[in-house]
Amino acid sequence: MVAFVQYADAVLADLRRDRAEFWGVHLEVVDALLADASDKVAHHAGVKLAQALAAFDQRYGEESPEVLDLIRRLAIPPVLGRDQALADCPACESLGVAEGEHEVDWRFESDDSPVSTVWFYATKFACGVCGLQLDRIEFEPAAMKSQWEIEGADPAKYEAYADSTGYEEEAADAAYEAWREDNRL
Numbered sequence: 359m360v361a362f363v364q365y366a367d368a369v370l371a372d373l374r375r376d377r378a379e380f381w382g383v384h385l386e387v388v389d390a391l392l393a394d395a396s397d398k399v400a401h402h403a404g405v406k407l408a409q410a411l412a413a414f415d416q417r418y419g420e421e422s423p424e425v426l427d428l429i430r431r432l433a434i435p436p437v438l439g440r441d442q443a444l445a446d447c448p449a450c451e452s453l454g455v456a457e458g459e460h461e462v463d464w465r466f467e468s469d470d471s472p473v474s475t476v477w478f479y480a481t482k483f484a485c486g487v488c489g490l491q492l493d494r495i496e497f498e499p500a501a502m503k504s505q506w507e508i509e510g511a512d513p514a515k516y517e518a519y520a521d522s523t524g525y526e527e528e529a530a531d532a533a534y535e536a537w538r539e540d541n542r543l
Contacts (some may be wrong), residue, residue, distance in 0.1 A: 365408075410447075477508070
């Protein structure tokens with residue numbers, strides 16, 4: 359039952375739906391189930407963080423700051439996948455790779471000009487330096503964000519545009535290739 363409730367709440371969050379409206383009169387029972395599970399998830403995430411930090415200290419604890427900086431830079435993948443973004447590791451403060459999805463949020467200014475924000479919604483995280491791996495449910499107990507704005511992002515690189523005739527596959531391919539080029543480190 360707890361797994362179902364956790365999954366349902368994750369889906370509601372992904373859909374940005376009001377969970378109180380969805381669960382209705384069962385919300386108190388759902389919250390009680392989640393509170394118990396939350397304690398277990400927090401414990402599990404804490405153990406993962408401690409293990410990752412211990413692994414980091416064991417491997418790199420005696421290294422100079424210069425060597426550690428080089429190790430951190432080499433651990434960053436040279437190319438990110440379309441559904442990946444860099445994120446700070448909550449254990450060792452290196453850059454790791456989050457998996458998830460990008461979403462473009464469009465809004466219109468008073469003069470009807472469009473303004474966009476590109477968001478990343480993470481579902482998994484892995485650090486190549488300390489070995490930490492987290493699932494979305496473990497982000498909050500590990501003090502890691504599950505969503506963030508991609509500063510200065512070009513929305514055309516994150517979504518395909520459609521014209522009056524429908525979806526343009528070539529435009530989507532070109533946008534994806536441009537995005538991959540920009541994400542080569």
